[in-house]
Amino acid sequence: MEAAVANGPKKVDDKRNGGVIDGPTNPMVTPLLTDLYQFTMAYAYWKAGKHDERAVFDLYFRKNPFGGEYTIFAGLEDCIRFVAHFNFTEDEIAFVRATLPPSCEDSFFDYLRGLDCSDIEIYSISEGSVVFPKVPLLRVEGPVAVVQLLETPFVNLINYASLVATNAARHRFVAGKSKLLLEFGLRRAQGPDGGISASKYCYMGGFDATSNVAAGRLFGIPLRGTHSHAFVSSFLSPDEILEKSLCSCDGSTVCEDFVSWVQTWLSKLKRSKLLAGIFGETNQSELAAFMSYALAFPNNFLALVDTYDVVRSGIPNFCAVALALNDLGYKAQGIRLDSGDLAYLSCEARKFFHSIETEFGVPDFGRTSITASNDLNEETLDDLNKQGHEVDAFGIGTHLVTCYAQPALGVVFKLVEINNQPRIKLSEDVSKVSIPCKKRCYRLYGKEGYPLVDIMTGENEPSPKVGERILCRHPFNESKRAYVVPQKVEELLKCYWSGSSDRRREELPPIKEIRDRCIDQLDRMRPDHMRRLNPTPYKVSVSAKLYDFIHFLWLNEAPVGELQ
Numbered sequence: 001m002e003a004a005v006a007n008g009p010k011k012v013d014d015k016r017n018g019g020v021i022d023g024p025t026n027p028m029v030t031p032l033l034t035d036l037y038q039f040t041m042a043y044a045y046w047k048a049g050k051h052d053e054r055a056v057f058d059l060y061f062r063k064n065p066f067g068g069e070y071t072i073f074a075g076l077e078d079c080i081r082f083v084a085h086f087n088f089t090e091d092e093i094a095f096v097r098a099t100l101p102p103s104c105e106d107s108f109f110d111y112l113r114g115l116d117c118s119d120i121e122i123y124s125i126s127e128g129s130v131v132f133p134k135v136p137l138l139r140v141e142g143p144v145a146v147v148q149l150l151e152t153p154f155v156n157l158i159n160y161a162s163l164v165a166t167n168a169a170r171h172r173f174v175a176g177k178s179k180l181l182l183e184f185g186l187r188r189a190q191g192p193d194g195g196i197s198a199s200k201y202c203y204m205g206g207f208d209a210t211s212n213v214a215a216g217r218l219f220g221i222p223l224r225g226t227h228s229h230a231f232v233s234s235f236l237s238p239d240e241i242l243e244k245s246l247c248s249c250d251g252s253t254v255c256e257d258f259v260s261w262v263q264t265w266l267s268k269l270k271r272s273k274l275l276a277g278i279f280g281e282t283n284q285s286e287l288a289a290f291m292s293y294a295l296a297f298p299n300n301f302l303a304l305v306d307t308y309d310v311v312r313s314g315i316p317n318f319c320a321v322a323l324a325l326n327d328l329g330y331k332a333q334g335i336r337l338d339s340g341d342l343a344y345l346s347c348e349a350r351k352f353f354h355s356i357e358t359e360f361g362v363p364d365f366g367r368t369s370i371t372a373s374n375d376l377n378e379e380t381l382d383d384l385n386k387q388g389h390e391v392d393a394f395g396i397g398t399h400l401v402t403c404y405a406q407p408a409l410g411v412v413f414k415l416v417e418i419n420n421q422p423r424i425k426l427s428e429d430v431s432k433v434s435i436p437c438k439k440r441c442y443r444l445y446g447k448e449g450y451p452l453v454d455i456m457t458g459e460n461e462p463s464p465k466v467g468e469r470i471l472c473r474h475p476f477n478e479s480k481r482a483y484v485v486p487q488k489v490e491e492l493l494k495c496y497w498s499g500s501s502d503r504r505r506e507e508l509p510p511i512k513e514i515r516d517r518c519i520d521q522l523d524r525m526r527p528d529h530m531r532r533l534n535p536t537p538y539k540v541s542v543s544a545k546l547y548d549f550i551h552f553l554w555l556n557e558a559p560v561g562e563l564q
C-alpha cells in the first residue's frame with residue numbers, strides 16, 4: 001500500500017497537459033477498492049476474448065437527494081487521481097490470484113499486471129456544478145474489462161462527495177449568504193475517511209471553514225474553532241490563575257493584574273443602569289476559564305457561555321473579560337451557544353451587547369459575534385429564521401456530515417454502448433431504464449439567464465444552437481415535450497482524462513475555484529427550483545432523434561408477452 005497521506009500523495013507527470021496529477025488522497029483508494037464481481041467479470045471478459053471491446057459507460061444518479069430538485073456534483077478530482085495512478089502491485093495481483101478460483105489461467109494475471117488507464121477517456125461535468133438526475137456526470141470510454149474495474153471506486157468516490165456537498169449547499173441556502181458556516185462534524189462522521197471527505201466537500205458546497213485540522217492541511221481549507229465545556233468546567237476558581245499580567249495590544253502598556261481588572265468590570269456591569277437585575281453572582285469558575293482563555297488568546301477570545309447559565313453567568317462573564325480586553329486594545333471575537341433555545345438566547349445576548357455599547361460607549365460591541373451549535377440541521381435553521389434570531393455563525397456537525405436526512409445518493413454506472421452498438425438496461429420501473437448511446441449533453445439557458453433544460457443527444461447529432469428552436473422531449477413520457485429557443489448553450493461533458501491519446505484535457509482546478517463555481521451556479525438557478533417546500537423539478541430531456549432511438553431499442557430488446 002502506498003503511504004500517500006503520510007508522505008504526500010504520489011504524483012504523475014502528465015507532460016502533454018503540462019500538469020502534475022497527485023495520487024489519491026486516501027491510500028486505501030487502490031484498484032482493489034472494488035467489488036469482487038468486477039474481477040470475476042474481468043476474467044470472464046478476458047476468457048471470452050472480449051476484454052478489449054470498446055465500451056462506453058455513463059455514471060449518473062436517478063433522484064435528487066433531501067427531497068430537493070438539485071444536486072452538487074463532487075468527487076471528480078479523486079476519480080482522475082485514481083485513474084492517473086491505476087496499476088496493480090505484485091502484492092495486489094497475488095491477492096487477486098489467491099481470491100479467484102484456482103482454475104483461472106496465469107496469463108490473466110499477466111494481463112492484469114500490464115493494466116493501466118492509458119486507453120481510457122473520461123468526459124465529465126465540471127466538479128462543483130449543479131446537476132440533475134439521468135444526465136451523465138461522467139462518460140467513461142475504454143476497454144470493457146478496465147472500465148468495469150473502475151465502476152465501484154468511481155461510484156464510491158462520487159456518491160458521498162456529491163451527497164454531502166449537496167447537503168452543505170442546502171444548509172447554506174437556509175442559513176443565508178451572510179452567515180458564517182462552520183463544519184464541526186469530524187467526531188460524528190463515519191470514520192476517518194468520512195470525516196476528511198465531509199470537511200472537503202462541505203467546503204466545496206459552500207461552508208466557510210472546518211474544525212478538522214487534517215482536512216485543513218490536506219486541502220488548504222480555512223480552519224476555525226472555539227473551545228469546549230471541558231475547558232470551562234476544568235477551572236475551579238480565579239485563584240488558579242497565577243500569571244495575571246497582559247500586555248496591551250500595541251505593546252505600550254502592561255496590565256499587571258488582568259484578573260482584578262476583569263472583576264472590576266463585572267462589578268460595573270452588575271451596577272449598570274441597563275443591565276441591573278439581569279444577573280447577580282456569576283459562576284466564578286467559568287469566569288476563571290474565560291480569563292485564562294483570554295490570557296492565552298487575547299486577539300481571539302471566543303467563549304462558550306452555556307456551561308452553567310447563559311444569561312445569568314455566561315454572557316456577563318464574557319462581557320467582563322471582553323471589556324477588560326477592550327481597555328488593552330483587543331477586540332473579543334464573541335460567544336458560542338451550545339444548548340437551550342438558540343433563537344431566544346441569541347436575542348438576549350445581542351440585547352446585552354447593545355446595552356453595553358450604549359452605556360459604556362464601546363464602539364461595535366453590539367455587533368459581537370454569536371455562534372450557535374447543537375444538533376443543527378436544515379429544519380432547525382429554518383425554524384430559527386422564522387422565529388427571528390441574532391446568530392452570526394453556525395457550527396454544524398452530526399446532521400451535516402452523516403447526511404442524516406438521506407444516507408446515500410444512489411449513483412449508478414451503466415453500459416450505454418459497446419463496439420459502437422448502443423445498449424439499454426430495461427426495468428419494470430421506468431425511472432430505472434437506462435438511456436442508451438454515447439451521448440452529448442447540453443444545458444440550455446433562457447431569456448432571463450436561468451438554465452431552462454438539460455438535453456442529451458446522440459454523439460453525432462448537431463449541437464443545439466443559440467436562437468434556433470429545438471424540441472426537448474422527456475426521455476420516457478411521450479406527452480411531455482417542449483420547444484426551446486436557447487439564449488445560451490453550454491456543453492456539459494468535457495474531457496478530463498484522455499489516456500495516452502493526444503486529446504487535450506481540462507485542468508483540475510483548485511478547491512476554492514470549484515467552491516466558487518458551485519456558489520455561482522446555485523445563485524443563477526431559478527428560485528422555484530431551489531425552494532425547500534415542493535420545489536419545481538428542473539427539466540431533463542433528450543433530442544427527438546434520441547427519443548425515437550431509445551424507444552426503438554426498448555421495443556427491440558423487450559420480449560413480447562403472451563396472454564394465455
Ligand SMILES: Nc1ncnc2c1ncn2[C@@H]1O[C@H](COP(=O)(O)OP(=O)(O)OP(=O)(O)O)[C@@H](O)[C@H]1O
Pocket residue numbers: 338339340341342343344373374375376377380383384387
Ligand atoms: N429556537 C429554536 N427553535 C427550534 N429548535 C431549536 C431552537 N433552539 C434550539 N433548537 C434545537 O433544539 C434541540 C435542543 O436539544 P436538546 O433537547 O437536547 O436540549 P439542549 O438544549 O441541548 O439541552 P442540554 O442542556 O441537555 O444540552 C437542538 O436540536 C437544537 O438545535
Ligand SMILES: O=P(O)(O)OC[C@H]1O[C@H](OP(=O)(O)OP(=O)(O)O)[C@H](O)[C@@H]1O
Pocket residue numbers: 184185187188228338373374375376395396397398399
Ligand atoms: O451538534 P452537532 O451538530 O453534531 O455539532 C457538533 C457538536 O459537537 C460538540 O458537542 P459534544 O461532542 O461536546 O457533545 P454534546 O454537545 O452532544 O454533549 C459541540 O459542542 C457541538 O454540539
Ligand SMILES: O=C(O)c1cccnc1
Pocket residue numbers: 184185211224225226227228336373395397
Ligand atoms: O470548535 C468548536 O467549537 C467545535 C469543534 C468541533 C465540535 N464542536 C465544537
Ligand SMILES: [Mg+2]
Pocket residue numbers: 338373374375
Ligand atoms: Mg452538542
